[in-house]
Amino acid sequence: MSSLAVRKAAPAAGTTPGTAQGPPLRRRIAFVPTVTLLIGALYCLLPVAWVVIAATKSGSELFSTFTFLPGTGFTENVRDLNAYRDGVYWKWMGNSALYAGLGALLSTAVSAFSGYALAIYRFRGREAVFNILLAGVLMPPVILAIPQYLLMAKADLTDSYASVLLPLVLSPYGVYLARIYSAAAVPTDVVEAGRMDGASELRIFTRIALPMMVPGLVTVFLFQFVAVWNNFLLPYIMLSDDEKFPITLGLFTLLEQGSNTPALYTLVITGALLAVIPLVALFLVIQRFWSLDLLSGAVKS
Amino acid sequence: MISARRKSYGVKGAPYAFLLPATILFALFFALPIGYAVWLSLHKVQVKGLGLGSGARKEVWAGLENYTDSLTDSELLAGALRVLGYGAIVVPVMLGLALLFALMLDTDRVRLAPVTRLAIFLPYAIPGVVAAMLWGFLYLPDVSPFYFVLDRLGLPQPDLLDGGPLYIALSNIAVWGGTGFNMIVIYTALQAIPAEVYEAAKLDGATPLQTALRIKIPMVVPSLVLTFFFSIIATLQVFSEPTTLKPLTNSVSTTWSPLMKVYQDAFGKGDIHSAAATAVIIALVTLVLSFGFLRAANSRNKQEAAQ
Numbered sequence: 385m386s387s388l389a390v391r392k393a394a395p396a397a398g399t400t401p402g403t404a405q406g407p408p409l410r411r412r413i414a415f416v417p418t419v420t421l422l423i424g425a426l427y428c429l430l431p432v433a434w435v436v437i438a439a440t441k442s443g444s445e446l447f448s449t450f451t452f453l454p455g456t457g458f459t460e461n462v463r464d465l466n467a468y469r470d471g472v473y474w475k476w477m478g479n480s481a482l483y484a485g486l487g488a489l490l491s492t493a494v495s496a497f498s499g500y501a502l503a504i505y506r507f508r509g510r511e512a513v514f515n516i517l518l519a520g521v522l523m524p525p526v527i528l529a530i531p532q533y534l535l536m537a538k539a540d541l542t543d544s545y546a547s548v549l550l551p552l553v554l555s556p557y558g559v560y561l562a563r564i565y566s567a568a569a570v571p572t573d574v575v576e577a578g579r580m581d582g583a584s585e586l587r588i589f590t591r592i593a594l595p596m597m598v599p600g601l602v603t604v605f606l607f608q609f610v611a612v613w614n615n616f617l618l619p620y621i622m623l624s625d626d627e628k629f630p631i632t633l634g635l636f637t638l639l640e641q642g643s644n645t646p647a648l649y650t651l652v653i654t655g656a657l658l659a660v661i662p663l664v665a666l667f668l669v670i671q672r673f674w675s676l677d678l679l680s681g682a683v684k685s
Numbered sequence: 686m687i688s689a690r691r692k693s694y695g696v697k698g699a700p701y702a703f704l705l706p707a708t709i710l711f712a713l714f715f716a717l718p719i720g721y722a723v724w725l726s727l728h729k730v731q732v733k734g735l736g737l738g739s740g741a742r743k744e745v746w747a748g749l750e751n752y753t754d755s756l757t758d759s760e761l762l763a764g765a766l767r768v769l770g771y772g773a774i775v776v777p778v779m780l781g782l783a784l785l786f787a788l789m790l791d792t793d794r795v796r797l798a799p800v801t802r803l804a805i806f807l808p809y810a811i812p813g814v815v816a817a818m819l820w821g822f823l824y825l826p827d828v829s830p831f832y833f834v835l836d837r838l839g840l841p842q843p844d845l846l847d848g849g850p851l852y853i854a855l856s857n858i859a860v861w862g863g864t865g866f867n868m869i870v871i872y873t874a875l876q877a878i879p880a881e882v883y884e885a886a887k888l889d890g891a892t893p894l895q896t897a898l899r900i901k902i903p904m905v906v907p908s909l910v911l912t913f914f915f916s917i918i919a920t921l922q923v924f925s926e927p928t929t930l931k932p933l934t935n936s937v938s939t940t941w942s943p944l945m946k947v948y949q950d951a952f953g954k955g956d957i958h959s960a961a962a963t964a965v966i967i968a969l970v971t972l973v974l975s976f977g978f979l980r981a982a983n984s985r986n987k988q989e990a991a992q
Contacts, residue, residue: 412794413794413795413796414792414793414794414795414796414893416789417788417789417790417792417795418789418795418796418797420785420786420789421786421789421790421795421797421798421801421802421805422797422801424782424786424801424804424805424864425800425801425804425805427861428804428805428807428808428861428864428865429804429807430823431816431819431820431823431861432807432811432819434819434822434823434830435819438822438828446828447827447828450830450833451828451829451830451833452830493706494706494707494710497703497704497706497707498703498704498706498707500703501699501700501701501703501704502700502704504700505696505699505700507697507700507701510700513704513708516711517707517711519972520711520715522918522971522972522975523715523719523968523971524918524921524922524944524964524967524968524971525922525924526922526924526944526947526948526964526967527719527722527947527964527965527967527968528714528715528718528719530722530947530948530951530957530960530961530964531717531718531719531721531722531725531961532714532718534721534725534957535717535718535721550710550713550714551714553710553714554707554710554711554714554715559707579696585696585699585702586699589703610809610810613812614811614812614813614814616812616813616814616924616925616928617924617925620928621948621952631812632812632814632815632925633814635814635815635818636814636928636929639818639929639932639933640932642932643932643933649822652818653822656815656818656819659812659815660810660811660815663810663811663812664807664810664811666810667807667810668803
């Protein structure tokens with residue numbers, strides 16, 4: 385903290401050692417980049433700032449007071465939201481946590497097994513398996529979701545937790561990331577050494593390789609968590625019982641009803657704010673655990 | 686002897702065992718549904734008499750009938766054109782901004798970089814449906830600060846949820862949600878450029894702008910190709926955002942995008958056979974575009990490597 389203060393104060397005084405050689409103005413701060421980034425940040429924070437303020441407004445204030453003027457109805461809005469259909473909102477939040485948490489966990493496990501197998505072993509059909517999995521990334525979700533729905537209906541599984549959880553467990557992108565990561569993080573001689581010691585393949589994987597893969601798997605988990613939490617289409621198609629809705633679908637139905645009863649708009653807005661908080665908080669806490677270089681496929685061993 | 690044989694068998698069988706869960710899931714939730722969609726698209730329902738009683742409705746072979754119906758459907762074509770127009774705004778603007786911000790983050794002596802980077806990445810954590818809601822409210826004249834400002838300045842106030850502005854309104858939601866993610870991908874690639882690369886430029890006295898244009902951008906072309914590719918696919922599949930704006934405006938029809946039309950055909954009209962045909966067509970277009978693009982990108986890389 386103190387170093388920041390010193391750096392801030394120094395250019396004003398114009399006596400930092402660094403300024404001695406170059407033109408003083410260019411030595412201080414890169415003005416254009418900083419301003420550009422600030423404008424970008426403001427643009428990205430605008431709707432978030434809006435929802436924070438709008439959630440404090442009562443129904444009448446929402447349409448009558450200036451947008452960025454805080455209102456007086458926040459506690460009342462939260463109370464209304466809690467009371468709405470016996471607290472179905474919190475049921476939706478719980479469902480989203482279940483779908484995203486369990487779904488991402490299962491998905492990470494499957495990705496870890498498959499990615500490890502594709503990275504470490506040489507076997508017939510390896511490239512074919514990998515390419516077929518990758519083609520899965522390109523499939524538009526609706527194309528899959530409609531026949532998935534019809535097939536689930538035949539198995540009498542629609543409108544169940546499983547119908548939303550299971551189709552998302554296999555994530556081609558997760559397998560791809562896990563493969564890149566295990567190729568980079570697990571040296572083959574370590575696997576060989578394990579075999580020399582007579583460890584079984586499963587034991588080598590769980591005891592030796594898995595701990596090495598943890599940073600990459602955290603990234604896969606977070607990716608999948610965000611993907612499932614943000615998913616709208618699959619639950620929209622699969623579910624009709626609103627006790628099983630995730631938060632995205634729940635808020636959507638609330639908004640749909642709001643076009644007839646604008647009083648529900650304050651519920652939608654308060655609900656949107658409360659729905660955003662956990663994910664943003666999760667993000668702020670764990671963003672430093674993300675190996676973002678994985679995203680560009682640029683892992684160096 | 687026995688243990689040695691068992692061990693080698695273990696090594697041979699292990700990858701298949703490890704891949705078993707993925708294979709089962711792929712068969713059940715990817716291969717089977719795709720196969721079923723293709724089967725559906727080649728069949729239709731034939732109704733006998735009044736269509737009452739068991740056996741009166743039968744699925745019969747339809748050949749390519751559903752496909753010709755789909756391809757000559759003017760609403761599907763209109764939807765495809767709408768999505769093309771939407772994509773023509775989203776992809777260049779989003780990737781342009783992502784590249785700009787990534788380059789700015791990678792500049793020397795830039796201030797507040799960690800904070801602004803996080804702020805720009807933040808929309809990635811917000812579900813598309815919620816993002817569309819937030820912006821949807823910001824577009825409503827009674828709630829929006831834009832209308833307030835325009836009103837005070839005495840400027841005309843366009844309806845953001847109709848006609849041409851609707852495209853901008855929808856594109857803005859996608860740009861807002863996607864810029865940060867793409868920025869991070871490009872920024873990560875910029876960070877991976879070794880310092881020696883810049884040294885010659887420094888000796889030549891290149892300005893930051895020249896360094897960006899002549900060194901940085903060419904070095905991150907692979908990331909740009911990747912982000913471009915994923916953006917195009919995401920754009921073709923747009924569904925949640927226009928669906929979410931639907932309750933706020935009458936200008937978004939139930940068939941605004943091709944995928945919305947598939948949904949509408951299947952669940953609105955209950956015509957799963959033609960919905961399946963349309964779905965297969967969209968999947969094929971996506972695959973052809975993807976592979977065409979990947980081949981073009983690959984041959985370009987090879988040409989460069991040869992030079």
